[in-house]
Amino acid sequence: xxxxxxxxxxxxxxxxxxxxxxxxxxxxxxxxxxxxxxxxxxxxxxxxxxxxxxxxxxxxxxxxxxxxxxxxxxxxxxxxxxxxxxxxxxxxxxxxxxxxxxxxxxxxxxxxxxxxxxxxxxxxxxxxxxxxxxxxxxxxxxxxxxxxxxxxxxx
Amino acid sequence: xxxxxxxxxxxxxxxxxxxxxxxxxxxxxxxxxxxxxxxxxxxxxxxxxxxxxxxxxxxxxxxxxxxxxxxxxxxxxxxxxxxxxxxxxxxxxxxxxxxxxxxxxxxxxxxxxxxxxxxxxxxxxxxxxxxxxxxxxxxxxxxxxxxxxxxxxxxxxxxxxxxxxxxxxxxxxxxxxxxxxxxxxxxxxxxxxxxxxxxxxxxxxxxxxxxxxxxxxxxxxxxxxxxxxxxxxxxxxxxxxxxxxxxxxxxxxxxxxxxxxxxxxxxxxxxxxxxxxxxxxxxxxxxxxxxxxxxxxxxxxxxxxxxxxxxxxxxxxxxxxxxxxxxxxxxxxxxxxxxxxxxxxxxxxxxxxxxxxxxxxxxxxxxxxxxxxxxxxxxxxxxxxxxxxxxxxxxxxxxxxxxxxxxxxxxxxxxxxxxxxxxxxxxxxxxxxxxxxxxxxxxxxxxxxxxxxxxxxxxxxxxxxxxxxxxxxxxxxxxx
Numbered sequence: 001x002x003x004x005x006x007x008x009x010x011x012x013x014x015x016x017x018x019x020x021x022x023x024x025x026x027x028x029x030x031x032x033x034x035x036x037x038x039x040x041x042x043x044x045x046x047x048x049x050x051x052x053x054x055x056x057x058x059x060x061x062x063x064x065x066x067x068x069x070x071x072x073x074x075x076x077x078x079x080x081x082x083x084x085x086x087x088x089x090x091x092x093x094x095x096x097x098x099x100x101x102x103x104x105x106x107x108x109x110x111x112x113x114x115x116x117x118x119x120x121x122x123x124x125x126x127x128x129x130x131x132x133x134x135x136x137x138x139x140x141x142x143x144x145x146x147x148x149x150x151x152x153x154x155x
Numbered sequence: 156x157x158x159x160x161x162x163x164x165x166x167x168x169x170x171x172x173x174x175x176x177x178x179x180x181x182x183x184x185x186x187x188x189x190x191x192x193x194x195x196x197x198x199x200x201x202x203x204x205x206x207x208x209x210x211x212x213x214x215x216x217x218x219x220x221x222x223x224x225x226x227x228x229x230x231x232x233x234x235x236x237x238x239x240x241x242x243x244x245x246x247x248x249x250x251x252x253x254x255x256x257x258x259x260x261x262x263x264x265x266x267x268x269x270x271x272x273x274x275x276x277x278x279x280x281x282x283x284x285x286x287x288x289x290x291x292x293x294x295x296x297x298x299x300x301x302x303x304x305x306x307x308x309x310x311x312x313x314x315x316x317x318x319x320x321x322x323x324x325x326x327x328x329x330x331x332x333x334x335x336x337x338x339x340x341x342x343x344x345x346x347x348x349x350x351x352x353x354x355x356x357x358x359x360x361x362x363x364x365x366x367x368x369x370x371x372x373x374x375x376x377x378x379x380x381x382x383x384x385x386x387x388x389x390x391x392x393x394x395x396x397x398x399x400x401x402x403x404x405x406x407x408x409x410x411x412x413x414x415x416x417x418x419x420x421x422x423x424x425x426x427x428x429x430x431x432x433x434x435x436x437x438x439x440x441x442x443x444x445x446x447x448x449x450x451x452x453x454x455x456x457x458x459x460x461x462x463x464x465x466x467x468x469x470x471x472x473x474x475x476x477x478x479x480x481x482x483x484x485x486x487x488x489x490x491x492x493x494x495x496x497x498x499x500x501x502x503x504x505x506x507x508x509x510x511x512x513x514x515x516x517x518x519x520x521x522x523x524x525x526x527x528x529x530x531x532x533x534x535x536x537x538x539x540x541x542x543x544x545x546x547x548x549x550x551x552x553x554x555x556x557x558x559x560x561x562x563x564x565x566x567x568x569x570x571x572x573x574x575x576x577x578x579x580x581x582x583x584x585x586x587x588x589x590x591x592x593x594x595x596x597x598x599x600x601x602x603x604x605x606x607x608x609x610x611x612x613x614x615x616x617x618x619x620x621x622x623x624x625x626x627x628x629x630x631x632x633x634x635x
Contacts, residue, residue, distance in 0.1 A: 066396065067395075067396075069421055071417055071420030071421060072420060074419075074420060074450070075448070075449050075450070075452045075503070075583075075586070076416055076447060076448045076449065076502060076503055076586065076587065076588060077413070077416060077417065077420070077587050077588055077589070078584055078587050078589070080589075082414075082417060084395065084396045112584065112587070113587065113589045115410070115413065115589070117395070117396040117397055117410070118396075119396050124400075125396065125397070125400050125407075127406075131413075131589040131592055131593070133589060135579075135581065135584055137579035137580060137581040137584060138579065138584075139579070
């Protein structure tokens with residue numbers, strides 16, 4: 001009898017734990033409907049992405065913008081932006097910083113991290129400062145602000 | 156402006172330059188000593204046999220003085236005070252001494268581990284036992300705190316909550332060993348809560364009491380311990396730029412893993428996706444399997460579809476089979492990897508399942524797992540990997556997830572653990588893959604012999620630095 005009682009107590013504790021903690025990092029439940037306008041984010045970010053796309057494509061060394069996408073935070077990553085570009089030249093790592101600057105100065109939000117991958121004209125990958133950490137805790141924010149100015153939006 | 160200032164490497168344990176490897180080198184030295192001692196004894200015996208040779212004895216009549224002189228010299232060289240026999244005994248004693256030192260060190264390591272487990276178990280039991288005594292005081296303190304909290308404005312409440320969260324995160328970052336001991340006390344706590352329940356399989360760990368692994372096993376059993384899975388190939392997914400190139404470094408492996416991890420961020424229906432990268436050089440094939448971590452963090456699975464959920468985490472910590480693990484095996488078979496050389500690269504739960512599979516004979520009978528790379532994964536629950544498999548475990552200080560095994564990773568010659576500090580007070584963020592990309596870059600640049608030997612082996616085995624990527628395929632694993 002005691003075993004059944006204790007087993008029930010464990011089950012109850014697990015269920016209680018579930019009801020208390022079954023939320024994502026941002027506090028939303030997995031089965032809640034998504035509200036793109038909620039919080040400080042830009043939701044679908046259609047206009048913001050279009051602006052960023054136009055700026056990246058206009059960079060002198062960009063041959064082709066292969067990927068530009070935002071993603072939400074999950075248990076394994078922060079909210080962020082992923083960019084893949086093909087350079088027109090031998091690939092100056094400065095271009096990777098330029099892409100990060102454009103994202104920093106955009107109204108895309110939330111952005112905790114930015115991954116930029118660049119391939120040069122010969123098909124080789126060029127590594128630069130990516131991934132970029134835009135979080136307060138990351139310790140890079142002040143340096144970014146100093147160089148690129150304050151982010152126009154929170155997050 | 157880049158964020159790629161290399162993270163400081165805090166420690167490297169295990170691997171070719173680890174403690175266990177040192178023990179093995181010392182034992183190899185003792186063996187050499189013993190071989191040489193044996194040679195000396197044999198040579199000493201040869202001297203005696205030569206002197207006892209009948210022809211030589213007969214010829215001694217011709218020159219008795221010379222014979223006597225030679226006899227003295229030979230006997231002195233073989234059985235004399237500085238002779239081979241005495242030297243052999245000395246060398247044998249040295250070998251014995253080396254073996255004794257290694258045995259003492261190993262016993263000390265075992266005792267230390269046993270003591271830690273016992274203390275942590277007792278700590279967990281104490282927590283439960285002291286609860287009734289401390290409950291009135293805790294309730295009073297909680298009531299007063301709540302009364303004060305309710306007088307604050309919403310902004311102040313938010314600021315206080317943020318401050319407390321930050322302080323707790325900082326505590327975890329500054330004292331990860333504290334969290335590790337608390338987690339390791341989970342077995343004792345649950346053992347007190349469920350006395351004699353019989354579900355805990357106590358005794359399979361280093362002590363005959365319940366450990367964290369037993370507690371996790373109990374939770375997995377309570378959730379049904381399901382292992383049914385479905386596997387389907389996802390067509391039409393182009394490899395990322397990273398995945399289209401042969402990785403050159405540990406950092407590259409992390410960046411490709413990140414791209415796999417983000418597949419379901421772009422398309423939520425792709426949860427449970429893994430990717431298989433086929434590298435070919437001179438007709439030789441190698442495969443890298445990218446295995447992301449937990450999608451559903453709810454303690455009880457929400458929809459019955461996600462294979463990467465908490466039930467899988469409990470199963471893996473508890474040393475049980477999981478739907479994710481079985482699904483990965485089937486996906487690799489579907490991809491034609493039977494009998495092939497493979498490297499498993501996993502983050503979080505993906506690293507747990509990678510390590511678990513690499514040690515599972517049911518899995519390794521199908522695939523030749525040469526390397527495992529884990530990032531932010533608890534892996535100590537897998538005590539041993541086969542001799543032909545090497546693993547490198549990356550752990551970020553302040554990331555709570557790698558601490559969930561409740562103990563340090565085994566210090567084995569084929570397992571290297573690299574701890575780096577990319578952490579902050581934000582516990583959740585410390586687990587993000589971008590930190591592991593930076594930590595991997597720091598490991599690439601590390602001068603640690605264990606790390607460099609591991610990377611060199613990956614290069615020699617054809618996973619880093621050469622060949623061409625011929626194909627990247629994607630498979631989805633869901634609960635069946």
